[in-house]
Each structure stands twice: as structure tokens, then as C-alpha cells.
Amino acid sequence: MKKIPRNLDDKEMLKGYKEEESVTDIFLRKEVREKEERTAAIAEQEEGLSMAGLTPPLIEKLSKELLQLRLELFAAGTKNCNKWKIRRNGHAVEIIAE
Structure with a gap:
């Protein structure tokens, strides 16, 4: 059996x-x-x-609104809402869940 060395600091041990x-x-x-x-x-x-010209606060607001829309659609009975229809109407952009 090996002898245990004494008086060693942590690094040496x-x-x-x-x-x-x-x-x-x-x-x-x-x-x-x-x-x-x-x-x-x-x-x-x-x-x-x-x-596309969207600032971080606008991106956050858009994300929250889309999440709210998905929750409302789920409550109404639409279980899978992964398809979106996007169209431009003059100066407005419409996002419609299919």
C-alpha cells in the first residue's frame, strides 16, 4: 500500500x-x-x-396578438391552426387563419 503524502496543498493533492x-x-x-x-x-x-421594417416592440405586439387569436380559435373549436392566409388590402395587411 502506498504511503499517503502529508502537508500537500489542494492543487498538489x-x-x-x-x-x-x-x-x-x-x-x-x-x-x-x-x-x-x-x-x-x-x-x-x-x-x-x-x-421588413418591424421594430422589436412591434414584433412583440404582433406575436401577442397572433397568440391571442390562436387561443380564441382553439376555444371556438379550431384545433389545428397552422395555415395562415396573408393578403394586402390597400395600406393594410390582413392575416387570416384558415
């Missing part, structure tokens, strides 16, 4: 030690990667909408 990767570490790393991907996708989407 942990020299050569490598921690094994746990399941928790794997899941945490996956969560971080997915969050970064979602953030990048949202930024890319907002970038596209800002090119």
Missing part, C-alpha cells in the same frame, strides 16, 4: 485527477446547446422581421 463525466453533466451540456440554438433561431427570425 488533485494533481492528475480527472473527474468522470456524469449523466447530469451530459444533460446540462445538451440543455445549454439547445438554448443557444433557440436563441440563434429567434435572433435570425427577428433579424428577418426587422428587415
Whole structure:
């Protein structure tokens, strides 16, 4: 049996030690990667909408209104509302759920 060295500081005691990767570490790393991907996708989407002249407050308001519309349609019995019809009427743009 090896003799235990005395009077070592923390750095010297942990020299050569490598921690094994746990399941928790794997899941945490996956969560971080997915969050970064979602953030990048949202930024890319907002970038596209800002090119259309929509500012972040307008994008947020539009998103809230569309969500409210989807909730009302769901309450009225429309279970799957993924198709939208968009048309221009003069100076107005209409978004109609199909």
C-alpha cells in the first residue's frame, strides 16, 4: 500500500485527477446547446422581421396578438391552426387563419 503524502496543498493533492463525466453533466451540456440554438433561431427570425421594417416592440405586439387569436380559435373549436392566409388590402395587411 502506498504511503499517503502529508502537508500537500489542494492543487498538489488533485494533481492528475480527472473527474468522470456524469449523466447530469451530459444533460446540462445538451440543455445549454439547445438554448443557444433557440436563441440563434429567434435572433435570425427577428433579424428577418426587422428587415421588413418591424421594430422589436412591434414584433412583440404582433406575436401577442397572433397568440391571442390562436387561443380564441382553439376555444371556438379550431384545433389545428397552422395555415395562415396573408393578403394586402390597400395600406393594410390582413392575416387570416384558415
